Amino acid sequence: MTTLASTIGDSRTMLRRNLKHAVRYPVLTLMVAGIPIVLLLLFVYVFGGTLGAGLGGVSGGRAEYADFLTPGMLVLAIASAAQGTAITVAMDMNEGIIARFRTMSIARASVxxxxxxxxxxxxxxxxxxxxxxxxxxxxxxxxxxxxxxAVAGVLVLVSFALSWLSVAMGLAAKSVEGASNLPMPLVLLPFLGSGFVPTESMPAGLRWFAEYQPFTPMIDTLRGLLTGSAIGSSAVQAVAWCAAIALAGYLWARSSYDRRPAR
Structure with missing residues (x-):
């Protein structure tokens, strides 16, 4: 069997292992949707009437704000999933299973x-x-x-990039508790971007940060695809950010995996 075929086969085995864990412990999957759904209901029903009217649409109100808010909530859900991924990786590192994998004849990249x-x-x-x-x-x-x-493709790309970053965080953390804290800034970024309000409504300094942080073009691309609004250069920026995050996460994860001894 060639090296590539062996790596693909071992990766499928590791994928089945992780999916079986997901079925056995569905709370991590539910957490991906839980926080964004709660926030979605909160913002639409509590703040939607006021914030929706401020968007300047024809109808205004909660329905219009739901259209504006949903793309940001999808990105927030992906960011929230990073915490569960980092915790899972840190648990593997600290419970000794990675040490066992290292003694087996499997492709290291597959883990x-x-x-x-x-x-x-x-x-x-x-x-x-x-x-x-x-x-x-x-x-x-x-x-x-x-x-x-196209929306599905963007969501998969964003998830792929943040998953590599969260895996790297889980490997870099010295404990499961530390792994749960490292991805927290990712959850905050949609709030400081175009996820909840237009960036034009923000003060100058915050507006600059919101427009140049990675999640804003991702959200704007999804919003344009879903609602028919202009996307402009957001799609190119979103793909570029995803590629950069995925590459950085992969290199960080590989370096941490090779250096850090499993317990």
Whole structure:
């Protein structure tokens, strides 16, 4: 068997292992959707009337704000999933299973790849729940089949990038508790971008940060695809940010995996 075929086969085995863990402990998958759904309901029903009216649309109110808010909640859900991924990796590192894998004749890359692909699958399931709830409370996208396919592609790309970063954080953390704290800034970034309000409404300094941080073009791309608004250069920026984050996460994860002894 060639090295590539061996790596792919071992990665499938590691993926099955992680998916079985996800089925056995579904709380991590539910956490992906839980926080964004709670925030979605809170912002639409408590603040939606006021914030929606400020968007300057035809109807205003909660329905219009649900259309604006949902893309940001999808990115927030992906960021929230990073915490569960980092915790899972840290548990593997601290419970000795990685040490056992290192003594076996398996491709070393497959251990990390299994975590990443498993995290993407869990995240996509969680996002389906977020979209379902958004539709129930008034989200009415204008996207056709091609736009929905593009939305799915963007979500997978963002999830893939943040999964590599969260795997690296889990490997770098010295404890499970530390792994749960490292991804927290990722959860805050959608709040400091275009996820909840237009960046034009922010003070100058915060507006500059919001416009140049990575999550804003991701959210704007999803919003444009779902609602038919202008995307501009956001799609190119989103893909570039995802590629940079994925590469940085991969290099960090590989370095940490090679250096750090498993317990």
């Amino acid at each position: 990390l790849t299994g975590h990443v692909v498993g995290a993407v699958v869990q995240t996509m399931i969680g996002l389906a729940f977020v979209v379902a709830v958004a539709l129930l409370i008034g989200f009415r996208p204008d996207a056709g089949a091609l736009e929905w396919l």
